[in-house]
Amino acid sequence: xxxHKAAEQRDIIDSPEETAHLARTxxxxxxxxxxxxxxxxxxIGKRFIITAFIFFLLAGILGLLMRLQLxxxxxxxxxxxxxxxFFTMHGTVMMFFFAIPVMExxxxxxxxxxxGTRDMAFPRLNAFGYxxxxxxxxxxxxxxxxxxxxxxxxxxxVPLAGKLYSPGYGVDVWxxxxxxxxxxxxxxxxxxxxxxxxxxxxxxxxxRMPLFVWAALVMSFMIVFAMPAVIVSSTLLILDRLVDTQFxxxxxxxxxxxxxxxxxxxxxPEVYIILVPALGMISTIIITFTGRPIFGYTxxxxxxxxxxFVSFGLWVxxxxxxxxxxxxxSFFTAASAMIAIPSGVQIFCxxxxxxxxxxxxxxxxxxxxxxxxxxxxxxxxxVMVASIPFDTQVHDTFFxxxxxxxxxxxxxxxxxxxxxxxxxPKIIGRMMNETAGKWSFWLAFIGFNxxxxxxxxxxxxxxPRRIYTYADEMGWGDLNMLATIxxxxxxVGFGITLVNAIWSVSRGRPAGTNPWNAxxxxxxxxxxxxxxxxxxxxxxxxRWPLWDWQRQDERRVVTGxxxxxxxxxxxxxxxxxxxxxxxxxxxxxxxxxSAVAAxxxxxxxxxxxxxxxxxxxxxxxxxxxxxxxxxxxxxx
Amino acid sequence: xxxKARKGVTRHPLRLWTGWVVGIIAWTLHLxxxxxxxxxxxxxxxxxxxxxxxxxxxxxxxxGGWVAWRQWSEVGRQWPDAGDPQAQTSRIRFMAVGGLxxxxxxxxxxxxxxxxxxxxxxxx
Numbered sequence: 001x002x003x004h005k006a007a008e009q010r011d012i013i014d015s016p017e018e019t020a021h022l023a024r025t026x027x028x029x030x031x032x033x034x035x036x037x038x039x040x041x042x043x044i045g046k047r048f049i050i051t052a053f054i055f056f057l058l059a060g061i062l063g064l065l066m067r068l069q070l071x072x073x074x075x076x077x078x079x080x081x082x083x084x085x086f087f088t089m090h091g092t093v094m095m096f097f098f099a100i101p102v103m104e105x106x107x108x109x110x111x112x113x114x115x116g117t118r119d120m121a122f123p124r125l126n127a128f129g130y131x132x133x134x135x136x137x138x139x140x141x142x143x144x145x146x147x148x149x150x151x152x153x154x155x156x157x158v159p160l161a162g163k164l165y166s167p168g169y170g171v172d173v174w175x176x177x178x179x180x181x182x183x184x185x186x187x188x189x190x191x192x193x194x195x196x197x198x199x200x201x202x203x204x205x206x207x208r209m210p211l212f213v214w215a216a217l218v219m220s221f222m223i224v225f226a227m228p229a230v231i232v233s234s235t236l237l238i239l240d241r242l243v244d245t246q247f248x249x250x251x252x253x254x255x256x257x258x259x260x261x262x263x264x265x266x267x268x269p270e271v272y273i274i275l276v277p278a279l280g281m282i283s284t285i286i287i288t289f290t291g292r293p294i295f296g297y298t299x300x301x302x303x304x305x306x307x308x309f310v311s312f313g314l315w316v317x318x319x320x321x322x323x324x325x326x327x328x329x330s331f332f333t334a335a336s337a338m339i340a341i342p343s344g345v346q347i348f349c350x351x352x353x354x355x356x357x358x359x360x361x362x363x364x365x366x367x368x369x370x371x372x373x374x375x376x377x378x379x380x381x382x383v384m385v386a387s388i389p390f391d392t393q394v395h396d397t398f399f400x401x402x403x404x405x406x407x408x409x410x411x412x413x414x415x416x417x418x419x420x421x422x423x424x425p426k427i428i429g430r431m432m433n434e435t436a437g438k439w440s441f442w443l444a445f446i447g448f449n450x451x452x453x454x455x456x457x458x459x460x461x462x463x464p465r466r467i468y469t470y471a472d473e474m475g476w477g478d479l480n481m482l483a484t485i486x487x488x489x490x491x492v493g494f495g496i497t498l499v500n501a502i503w504s505v506s507r508g509r510p511a512g513t514n515p516w517n518a519x520x521x522x523x524x525x526x527x528x529x530x531x532x533x534x535x536x537x538x539x540x541x542x543r544w545p546l547w548d549w550q551r552q553d554e555r556r557v558v559t560g561x562x563x564x565x566x567x568x569x570x571x572x573x574x575x576x577x578x579x580x581x582x583x584x585x586x587x588x589x590x591x592x593x594s595a596v597a598a599x600x601x602x603x604x605x606x607x608x609x610x611x612x613x614x615x616x617x618x619x620x621x622x623x624x625x626x627x628x629x630x631x632x633x634x635x636x
Numbered sequence: 637x638x639x640k641a642r643k644g645v646t647r648h649p650l651r652l653w654t655g656w657v658v659g660i661i662a663w664t665l666h667l668x669x670x671x672x673x674x675x676x677x678x679x680x681x682x683x684x685x686x687x688x689x690x691x692x693x694x695x696x697x698x699x700g701g702w703v704a705w706r707q708w709s710e711v712g713r714q715w716p717d718a719g720d721p722q723a724q725t726s727r728i729r730f731m732a733v734g735g736l737x738x739x740x741x742x743x744x745x746x747x748x749x750x751x752x753x754x755x756x757x758x759x760x
Contacts, residue, residue: 207716207730298716298730302737309660309738310745313667326760328674330752331667338745574649574727 012559014535022563026118026531029587037587039123040531041112044130046427048105048188051130052098053498055137059093060494062086064487067451071484073472083468084151085170089144091154092174095270096181097137099412100223103277104188106416107216110423111192113522114210116201116540118533118568119584121194124591124626129187131595136180139603143173150174153466155267156237158248158259163241172241172606175234179602182227189223192216199568200576201521202558203540210520210543211287211294214301215280218308219273225312226269233262242609257322264315272311274408278415279304279346282368285415285422286350288518289365290357293544296349303342303349310339320391329388336386343379347372362516363437367418370445374410378403381456396466399459405452417444417497424501425515429527430508436500444493450486454479519544524555537561537569540576590626597622652728655704655735659742662696666746669693670753678758686758690750697742704735 028038038044066086069078078086112120120126143149150170152161161171196217200209209217237259239245246252248259287294294300316324316332350372359365381403385391394400417440425431463476470476514523523546525534536557542548549555558578561567566584571577601615669689677686708729716730 205724205727207727298733299737302734305656305734306738306741309663310741313664313745316671325674325678325758327677327752327756327758328671330756331670331749334748334752335667335745338741338748341741341744574652574731575724 012536012557018563019535022532022535023530025563025566026533028531034587036592037589039119039127039585039587039591041120041123041126042109042427042529042533044123044126045105045107045109047130048101048108048133051134051137052102052105055093055097055141056102057498058141059090059098060491062090062093064491066090067484067487069468070470070480072481073470073474073477075469078468080468081151084466085144085149087466088150088153088156088170088174089140092150092178093137093140094408095154095274096178097133097140099274099408100181100185100270101133102416103219103274103412104185104192106281106419106423107192107212107219107277108188109427110522111213111216112195112199113426113525113529113533114213114520115196115199115204116521116524116534116538117195117199118537119566120191121199121582122191123584124588125187126191127588128591128595129184129191131592132180132187132598133184135595135599136177136184139180139599140173140177143170148173155263156259157263158237158240158256159250161237161259162248169606172238175238175241176602176606178234179231180599182231183598185223186227189220189227192220193224196220197573198570199582200571201538201540202569202571202576202578204571204576206574207298208540208543210280211283211297211300211304212277212280212520215277215283215304218304219276222269222273222276222308222311226266226273229262230266233259233266236262238605242605257319257324260319260322261315264318265312268315268318269311271404271407272307274412276304276308278371278412278419279307281415281419281422282350282371284518284520285364285368285418286353287544288422288516289360289362290353291360291517292353292357294349295352296345297543299345300349303345306342307339307346310335310342314339317386317391320388321395326388333386333388337383340379340383347376362421363432363434363441364418364422364516366438366441367414367421370441371410371414371418374406374414374445374448378406378410382407394459396464397459398455398463398465401465402452402455402459405455409448409452414444417441417494420497420501422516423522424504425508425511426522426527426529428505428508429511430504431511431515432497432500432504432508436496436503440493440496440500442493443496444490447486447489447491447493451483451490452486454483454486458483514546519547521545524549585630588626590622594619594622594626651703651707652731652735655700655707655732655739658700658703659697659735659739662693662700663742663745665696666690666693666749670749674758683753683758686753687750690746690753694743694746694750697739697746701736701739701743704732704739708732708736 026040028034028040028043065078066083069075069083108120108126112118148169150156150173152166152171152174156171156174159165196209196213236245236247240247240249240254246254248254248256250256283294283300313335314332316329317336320329381399385394385400385403421432421437458476458479461476463470463474511527513525513527515527516523521538521540524538536559538545539556539558541556545555558569561569561581566586567581568584569578570580570582572579597615597618600618601611604611604615666689670686673685673689677683711725711728711732714729716726716733
């Protein structure tokens with residue numbers, strides 16, 4: 001490959017033998033062995049997405065059961081203990097086992113295609129991250145079936161989560177499984193950062209990167225900086241519980257507020273870790289369905305970056321009722337209000353992009369428009385609770401439940417479902433049904449608002465969150481019944497999308513390469529892409545390469561990569577100039593073995609400290625096998 | 637782009653990141669330092685420390701913005717676009733405008749967080 005000067009231009013004719021050889025080189029094992037050995041990024045991304053949606057379904061069912069319990073006063077469908085386990089599991093699974101992994105999964109699948117490369121930087125690490133996530137999720141749900149589920153809420157406050165008040169295994173399971181998901185998230189984040197910064201197609205300088213790739217980059221950096229805080233806090237808590245350290249024990253000089261600081265230092269950016277990729281999805285969908293370049297590319301990039309930064313300075317607004325000094329809290333009020341500026345820039349750029357455009361109202365676009373309505377309401381109530389006097393009134397009430405569901409479902413799940421409709425044809429090769437998609441959207445949109453809007457009023461009337469029932473005299477029955485009916489409608493709405501997705505796998509209309517006439521590189525290859533993603537790595541000359549190629553009727557590509565080993569082009573950080581070639585590893589069982597070994601240590605330590613030693617050695621041996629040097633004389 | 641400017645840019649590509657990073661570091665320092673100083677200010681009544689932190693970090697974020705402004709000036713102050721594939725000008729403009737705006741937002745955050753120091757007691 002010519003790295004420093006442009007090669008002479010010539011037409012390229014692909015021979016079928018060479019293409020078949022390339023396909024064999026990038027082949028992913030199928031069937032049962034493939035479950036444990038695949039490392040190609042699209043396989044791992046698809047697994048993350050499907051697994052995360054299964055957890056979404058399970059946690060959603062828990063949410064529905066809670067709504068049925070609260071539909072009328074003094075019901076006994078769920079007892080207090082089970083209700084505590086359900087709301088803890090619902091929050092934990094939705095935040096840790098659905099929202100983060102699904103966004104990572106979409107990024108793992110789409111980003112390498114969008115930046116025009118054949119895989120991610122560390123394919124085996126990618127696979128390791130997935131197995132750790134899967135094992136963590138299965139153990140967490142297994143604990144619910146065994147009656148050992150955590151029950152101290154998704155943010156697991158001490159002293160409630162301390163050994164004195166939560167003596168069973170539930171909180172131990174929570175702290176351990178959270179560490180699992182953090183490890184998984186960190187591996188994905190490192191993968192994405194390196195892939196985005198060093199593996200973009202030649203010519204895709206930073207100012208030409210697709211907005212979703214920018215969002216994935218910001219999300220990944222946020223994960224790297226936020227996750228260690230919760231790993232530290234959960235480690236301190238498990239030490240308190242298992243070996244009697246005193247980090248959070250007041251009587252011994254410990255500090256319960258330390259938990260809240262560490263948790264929310266992670267927990268608030270977490271909300272934006274979920275939101276930021278959704279912002280990228282929205283921009284991507286708007287560009288395609290308006291059929292023209294987005295208004296304010298630079299402003300949109302900068303506002304996503306700014307949101308990423310500023311989200312780290314808001315965490316104390318979760319602690320306004322803990323008795324901290326007013327002046328100290330006011331700094332966080334100011335920052336909380338100021339994050340509305342970059343958020344507002346995003347919204348206004350999108351409005352300007354939609355203004356006067358010939359919008360195609362396909363299903364992905366509908367979900368994005370639904371986002372606008374819901375997220376703006378959630379944002380406004382967010383500014384309300386950023387004010388300390390108001391927050392003090394509604395703290396721990398259903399107003400807060402309404403607020404964060406508006407922000408999380410409106411801000412992340414609606415764009416995500418839109419993105420599923422948008423990218424599903426690329427992933428599966430077939431279109432989802434449009435009519436079913438529109439029914440799904442309207443039922444979800446109406447059902448969502450019927451469910452969560454009344455909760456604002458319930459909160460203002462003083463209904464606390466996390467109570468398993470309430471007295472008839474409180475007068476909350478009617479609004480709760482309305483919310484439960486809405487939840488059922490919402491579930492039907494999401495259910496239609498599930499059925500639509502499954503139906504389309506075998507019955508959907510074939511999608512073709514670029515069914516939406518989108519401008520980004522993932523639509524330049526077949527649907528679904530071949531094992532090597534791109535027959536030729538493209539060369540990029542603008543932000544909208546596919547629209548350029550349509551006008552010019554030709555495209556420039558990289559030549560010279562070998563097809564007998566997994567080669568990808570490395571490019572420079574700023575300008576994406578080609579600087580070298582990296583050879584990626586092939587399928588391997590060792591990431592799975594390492595994940596099992598690590599899990600043995602993490603899970604076993606709940607029951608006996610010796611498992612730490614056992615896990616350590618098992619991980620050591622599996623990593624030695626994983627990193628066993630390739631044989632240079634065989635040039636593989 | 638002049639030869640001098642091109643030389644300056646290629647010699648110091650890290651300068652492009654200055655505006656993206658310095659302002660945010662200044663804001664982070666302001667938030668953490670102010671938060672930590674509150675109890676000490678309550679004990680001693682030395683409000684000047686809080687104002688001093690605000691001024692110092694504000695100056696720092698303005699400095700980050702100034703570096704970005706200089707960078708932008710070197711390549712001609714135009715709004716960044718997707719650019720000519722052979723020239724780095726568009727990408728440099730993009731980075732410079734980015735640095736300027738992020739430094740500006742950081743300065744705004746510092747000012748917003750500095751205002752309560754004039755009105756609220758540190759001992760409440």
